[in-house]
Amino acid sequence: MTEKDFIPRTYDTFIEKGRVTYKSPSNIALVKYWGKKENQIPANPSISFTLDACATITTVIFSKMESEKDSFSFDLFFEGKPNEDFRPKIETFLDRIEVYLPFLKSYHLTIETSNSFPHSSGIASSASGMSALALCLMEMERKLNGQMTQAHFIAKASFLARLGSGSACRSIEGNLVQWGEHKGTQGSSDLFGIKYPYEVHPVFEKYxxxxxxxxxxxxxxxxxxxxxxxxxxxxxxxxxxxxxxxxxxxxxxxxxxxxxxxxxxxxxxxxxxxxxxxxxxxxxxxxxxxxxxxxxxxxxxxxxxxxxxxxxxxxxxxxxxxxxxxxxxxxxxxxxxxxxxxxxxxxxxxxxxxxxxxxxx
CATH class of the missing domain: 3.30.70.890 (GHMP kinase, C-terminal domain)
Incomplete structure (x- = not known):
């Protein structure tokens, strides 16, 4: 797959407003990704255990505006309180993904997010946070495109999450996820993470x-x-x-x-x-x-x-x-x-x- 596969042609449904919530976990890399190229492309492949308890819950409440704006319209709440500190990162993320979700400037978004773990505790909150947000936005697109397959939904959610935080692309699925092209792994890609496709002994399934x-x-x-x-x-x-x-x-x-x-x-x-x-x-x-x-x-x-x-x-x-x-x-x-x-x-x-x-x- 290429980036062009994630650019939608047209939408077949109209939605006025709605609400969607996702819980997405953090992950811990076993083979580390360190170093990246332009557009969040990894310099080397990585593989991680998806975690369970360390997670972010994100709700996106969306409503259609009367006309499309020149900039993104959103309010951001962290742990129930307005949080302007995260706003620049969200704006950068939305700007990166707009070409793949062209409806974004047509809606006002209220983004509510919270973590199950202390902020600044050293847990990869960007992985859980960006993957949760990407999934919520993909759920909006799924409402606009009734023909979307589950496989496309998962791949594109991982693709979008990567544009927010590289490791976030490994938090969509579990329990072992690989990201980055590797000649020994069929289906591996620099663009998104994939469930590890080969045999895994039961001892690694309950770590x-x-x-x-x-x-x-x-x-x-x-x-x-x-x-x-x-x-x-x-x-x-x-x-x-x-x-x-x-x-x-x-x-x-x-x-x-x-x-x-x-x-x-x-x-x-x-x-x-x-x-x-x-x-x-x-x-x-x-x-x-x-x-x-x-x-x-x-x-x-x-x-x-x-x-x-x-x-x-x-x-x-x-x-x-x-x-x-x-x-x-x-x-x-x-x-x-x-x-x-x-x-x-x-x-x-x-x-x-x-x-x-x-x-x-």
Missing amino acids: HDTILLVDKGQKQVSSTVGHKLMHGHPFAENRFAQAHENLSALKGIFAKGDLDSFIKIVESEALTLHAMMMTSQPYFVLMKPNTLEIIQKIWTYREKSGTHVCFTLDAGANVHVLYPEKEKEEVYDFIQKELVLYCENQQHICDRIGYGAKKLN
Whole structure:
């Protein structure tokens, strides 16, 4: 598919007003996407676990205006209160997607959004937030186009979400979603995420993710700035090649349920992400001392216990602790006794594998 496949020709239905609500989850990348080209195209493919508890609920109330405006007409509420801070990001998003949803300037939108997790907690709120908004707007288009297939709806929702936040394209479906062209994955695309199309062992279908909130402050480096660090980075091409190699290796690992090999790739990917930031110009160290303490504790415990607990990191100090369902009680007991004391106010979030966004009544 190309961008042109998402530009509608005509609409066969008229709607005056309506209301739609979606709940969309965050996700945690196993193979990291870091670096992008123009129009939110990833420099390398990625794959993620879709989460469940960490989610955004967004409602869009829409009403047809008497005439089309020159600019977008919308009100924005976050957690029940007007929020102007998010307005520029929404305006940029609407501007990017207007060619694909040409009805947008004909409606006034009231956008109401809230998260199930604390804002600035280090959870990827842009992924859940932009995917939820994209789904609501796609639901508007589905009302205008009664011939739309479900497959087209899902692909276009992911395509639009990507234009708001790259990782958001991986939050539409679950439980494993791949984004980015990869010669070893049939149907993979830089334009949208796809459900992982190959065999996945049952052990990966009920994974847990306990998120340790080491630092709840604002990001030291925004995602936009972080991705730009890869332009001219001396190790960028090798990093992009590594992501392709790791995705290829995961095909057999997922099929066999090879947890030891899974751990090696996931932890290596997390550390590589931070290594790229530490060796960029300018350079950043986003881990905190407690991040490293947690990692060392996980390594020691895994060796002693024989469990398959591991960690991954996003571009920040917080730690995602991953472990299979069959080891849930033992590992969570370890987390409570030995890891939460390294969290800010001992705060952590218990999450698990999820299966994508849901439309709410």
